[in-house]
Amino acid sequence: MSRFIRSAAVLSLGAATLASLPAVAADELHYNQISLRAEVSQEVARDQMIVTLYTESQNTDPGKLAAEITTTMNKALAQAREVKDVTLRQGSRNSYPIYDNKNQKITGWRERAELRMESSDFAALSKLTGEMLTNLKMDSMDFAIANSTRKASEDALLKEAVAAFKARAQLATDALGGKGYKIVNLNFNTNGYPQPYARGGMMMKAAAMDSAPTPEVEAGTSQVSMSADGVIEVTP
Template identity: 40%
Template sequence: MSAAVRRFSPFFIGLAASHFLVTPLFAGATVDLAAEAARPAVNDQVRATVYSEVQGKYPAEIARQVNREIEDALKLIRSRPEVSVKSGNQSTYPIYGDKQKIETWRMRSELILESRDLAAVSRLLGELQQGKLALAQVVQMPSAETRRKAEDAATRDAIAAFQSRAEVIAGALGKSWKIKQLNVSQQGGHMPMPIMRASKMMLAAEAAPAPLEAGESQLTTQVSGQIELSD
């Protein structure tokens, strides 16, 4: 049974370029199709990674220093209820010198901050860098709710485009059609902000609450599959 052509959303981006293949035209012939659509989604959530990293001769000493810096940072972060925190990667490894002998050790411990309050995260990052921690990465993205709404809208647009292309092909061949197979996938939604590496002294001297602009991410839904033609 032929499906009705849906009206396109104003946010519809377009079809994948001429992607269709028709098998020999007899009863049960199939056509491969692909279509895609995109919707913007506000980056209303931010995730930042901060870390303490210390190098020294004795592993126990650097571990105590790193743990102390992390504990101090956690006290500050937990005083901001609008920002959540969890532990990130932790590592300790040797630094080799001449003749492959261990000269010193380096330890690194990360904390991951998340919030929908971009201004609060910006201020907190400035304070943490004024202390002992350094900033590794900031990623802005749509929150789960915002992302779901944009993906749902893009999926409806992409399916409508798929149906429209199927209607055009079947109509040109004087056939009716039905969907035999359909695949749906989504892409996009993360915007990492590059962070220049610097010494702790430089970070402490220059750190200040940098404004974080929300911006938008483009979320794309791709639909591919097969339709079956019949008389």
Template identity: 35%
Template sequence: MRVAPLSSFLLLSSLLLAPLAHAGDNITVLNLSTNAQRELANDQLNATLYVQERQAQAAQLADKLNRAINRARADATAYPQVRFSSGGYNSWPDYDKNGKIQAWQGRAEIKLESADFARSAELIAQLQKYLLLDGVQFSVSDSMRKQTEQALIPQAISALQQQAAAAGKALGKTQQNVRELSIGESQPGMPPMMLRAKAMAAEAAPAVTVPDWQPGKSMIQLNVNGRIELQ
């Protein structure tokens, strides 16, 4: 879906007339709340993959987990467009019905972040030969979110002033004096797209088909609240 131009941003405004909050007989105080929204294509991917093992000895478990993570790190070096980082790393005892340790279990994660969806998909498909995919999340990057917020600020403030002008016209007051103004950070109007994979036993695979993901879009919203005096 094509992103609408700035002039057609949806502006939702609510107007509250403060009950007789006068600094003088000729002043009426308005509390205004306005928000501006814009839909953006998701431009960032975050993925979590993991390995989970069960071994008789704790050292054997650690060795299995470490080998898998080291292999993933080595494979990721061929994809410089994708940022690789370590995730959670846990191990715990597996008790029998008598309360004795019969084995050890563990889980180790890696995290991927990138704006290159094609190369990320290739790397994830390669890693899925020996790792499990916990989830893939598509979202708007911080840089794009901040850039959009800067564009929405004047639009939202203009809407705030228009609301004040409309109220002033109805009350026969033409002068505005902004006493307070608060601008909220951009927030997504809907949760980012998340793909999750069910846990299953990891098995070596000769090949994994590269996924053809559709990252979707997210709604960015900016809230502006103001206290305006009308005369």
């Protein structure tokens, strides 16, 4: 019986020793480790133009109203399809009742439908927009960074962020009197890629009433950045 107790004690001690190994390893993992951050940025052109047009009308007969809106939108789509390099998307379409002054009886219906047009050819889309404003109204004119431009920008920033992080890592290593360093982990985050930047369309609408001119537009740029956050271990 006593032999069993002694054996159990030895096994218990061995298990306790093994259980302590991860803790020791964790302590060693963080030895001579420091956290660093590097950030780089660049100006990126908003090279995607987005225009949202709409038609809106009302009628006491909801069927006639729907037919009117559909006819107007079909003509607009046919006109827009004639222009190359313009992507078309039909936006929301809503119909709702109009009530009398007492808000008890429906006196008519109002319906609104949207057409969204996107292009990197600002001149072509501006001209088309001016022509279409004779039948439609403008909801907004937006500018964004195209997906292909964003990817190219992120790839370039990634290389710059890695170089900047390595430079800071070497600077920190030299300051601590280390012989070298190794990267324990490294994470990247991007900031500043905008949602479409809205421009009001009322002035453009008024100018297009008579001669449908091509308005000058300037999309501008956005400052985007990428940060590299990581941990290095300095070799003594």
